[in-house]
Amino acid sequence: MRAAAFGTIPSAGGSRGLAEKGALLPPSGARPGYSARPMTIRTRFAPSPTGFLHIGGARTALYNWAWTRRHGGVFLLRIEDTDRARSTAASEAAVVDGLRWLGMDWDERLSRQSERGDLHRAAIETLLARDRAYRCVCTPDEIGARKQQFVATGAKWTYDGRCAEANHGPACGPHTVRLRVSKTGRLDWQDLVFGPSGQDAREIGDMVIRRSDGSPLYHLAVVVDDVDMRITHVIRGADHLNNTPFQLALYRALDAPIPQFAHLPLIVGADGRKLSKRRDHVSVQHFREAGYLPEALCTWLVRIGWSHGDQEIFSLAEIRALFSLEATHRSPGHADPQKLDWINQTWIKRLPAERLAAELQPFLAAATDADAAAAAGSDPGLLGLIDLLRERSKTLAEMSERARFFALPDAALAYDPKAVQKHWKPALRTPLAALRDALVALTAWEPAAIEAAFEATLAQHEGLGRGPLAQAVRVAVTGSAASPGIYETLAVLGRERTLVRLERALAAWPAAS
RNA sequence: GCUCCCAUCGUCUAGCGGUCUAGGACGUGGCCCUCUCAAGGCCAAAACACGGGUUCGAUUCCCGUUGGGAGCACCA
CATH class of the missing domain: 3.40.50.620 (HUPs)
Structure with a gap:
């Protein structure tokens, strides 16, 4: 038949x-x-080496890869380098690296x-x-x-x-x-x-x-x-x-x-037209450098033109297990950067801290310097910090920004002038010193104990609000008016560094005019 | 211009004739939570392009219209 x-x-x-x-x-x-x-099914992805892997190409590769793997076939990679002018070893490597980074593999040579x-x-x-x-x-x-x-x-x-x-x-x-x-x-x-x-x-x-x-x-x-x-x-x-x-x-x-x-179906730009190198970010490399995870990029790309019920997030393993051409759309789709942000954060919230720590390393080095990044990398508090930061970072770049205070040497921490002006009130100096004393006396350095020290300090000072004290400490310890919960932040920073920073802030505290 | 293709909220989509007062997600607005920033929870606004058929019955099938896209090389 x-x-x-x-x-x-x-x-x-x-x-x-x-x-x-x-x-x-x-x-x-x-x-x-x-x-x-x-x-045996045999498929291929045949990009021309133009110097970078285009997200449209990446999606085509992903569909090929997923579908072929799902059906136990052979997936091949063939470089269309007939155009000698544009084809260099470097541009070929860029395409290959992009595919590998996304998590795809291919068979034969x-x-x-x-x-x-x-x-x-x-x-x-x-x-x-x-x-x-x-x-x-x-x-x-x-x-x-x-x-x-x-x-x-x-x-x-x-x-x-x-x-x-x-x-x-x-x-x-x-x-x-x-x-x-x-x-x-x-x-x-x-x-x-x-x-x-x-x-x-x-x-x-x-x-x-x-x-x-x-x-x-x-x-x-x-x-x-x-x-x-x-x-x-x-x-x-x-x-x-x-x-x-x-x-x-x-x-x-x-x-x-x-x-x-x-x-x-093609991926189109915000205006509904073909993606343009000038207007749109089209290279996988760009997203990688901006701090997006390969899992996020794959999820984002696979969902443009394909869906599996209401599921929004897919691991590579799920993609290769579920992808079908039958469920693939025929109409072109927009690549929405805001959706990518959400997907990326969702992955940041899901991935193990160890993995994120490794991914974060180069971003941290860029946000600070190699020494600071290395120091943070070996700090036992890093994984805890990542757990605090994953709820507030859409990209690894953003996470590295928020982790700067942690990576920087205590003496190199800079204070945001506006935050200082707003939160370092002269009257807060005494309570802050009291809090320092309470912290010094702590036997266990963990959020609950730290919170107890705050509460004790608050009880000693009539009329002092939790907010002002927390903000004063936050600026003293992170240099900024925004950070994860203050008790958790201090816990992760560690006793020694917290006390050094408090001391340093006290020394710089503004006097009453 | 010609050929081919596409058409559900702003965007990604569910829907494969009645389950649709059309579901989910991103984004947006509001409320709650709250030591900041987030995250989270709840609520809201938001779509079947239009016109004909087929059918007892169309978001779902067919045909037009409109709109959009892609391609029309001694490029890839």
Whole structure:
């Protein structure tokens, strides 16, 4: 039954409802019988190394990765480095690092399109030999002129086929090679996300597959590579929707099995248009440097265009266990930075303090200096501080800012002038000294005991409010008017450092005027 | 212009003919909590683009309109 379905439909796949099931079957171009036993799913992510990993690309990679892992397939990474100008080892590394940082892995060895030139050239020769492609001596200028005339008719321009029957040989001078694309029939496929898709073959035209300098074009290279790598499912951005018919024609001309296609809706910017490098933050690297966790970025990206009931937060493990193309949307989605903030904080609240401490390290160093960050890193109070800070930090950068007071040496702590002016009232000096004495007398250095010392001090001083005392201490110990609960803060800072800071504040206390 | 695609609160979405006086989340506003900042709790405002069908019955199916997006290379 399966075999029959694949034998009759050029690009089978069944309805959307059956898509996931069909996904386990071999590519639709396979002959009947060949499909009798399920074959391994093979997918790939094929970024061009532009110097950074784009969030759109990261999401495509994530969908590929998650779906493939879920189905026990093989996920490959292929660098599309045909554009020599932009392709450097550094920009390739940026893409690879980005993927690793997000938590993705891939199988077999990383491959590069540039390594496959021979394959592309051979494929073109074969097409030529079989007369499925032909040499074309039309120059860009000539075509441009003809195209301009054509535009008046209002139809979509396709190559007019002037050289199609000319039979130009290898020695015809500068020439391109064009694929013969049928002028009748349809180039259709069953998209795993978009459902029945395709268009009339005649609207495609005989497209160039080899430049006059002998280099192959993108479409030829991708198809040949995908065939060679035995890719069974092509999962990519919806910007390739329009490219698929021509690529279908290439698969046919190559007598190659046709993979299944799944196109993902694009991520758009705040104005609903394609993400722009100028307006929007598009690189994964940017978010990493701004203090977002990989878990947060993955959750954010996976939820644009896909959902699983009302669940908002997904670990990588959940993503790979739950992701399905069937539940993937068809409409483009906005990437909302505020939602990312919330997601990031949610992860900050969930992750173990040890993990956050490690992630925080570079941010702390940036907010203070290497020495201070190292000192904080080995301070036993750090994990406790992180537990206090996770409720008030949307990013690691923010957390590091709030942790500055802790990392800084006692003598280097600076006081916020406005906070001093507001909270260091001359009359508070005596109670503060009393509080210091109460703290010194403490046997246990923990929030409850510290609170008791505060209460005792308050009881000694008629009319003194809890707020003013807490604020005075807060400024003395953190330099700022905002911090986690004062008892917890002192507990985490430690007895010695607290007392040193109190002493230092007392010494700097303003006198009554 | 042509081709292809899309359409539920501002945003991400649930909904796969009756369960919808349309649910959740972010954001926004209010209240509570409170030593500051947060976090948290409660409440509120906020959407099925429009018009035709199909049907006993449409947010859900079909067709138009409108709006939006993507693609129309000897780029990838």
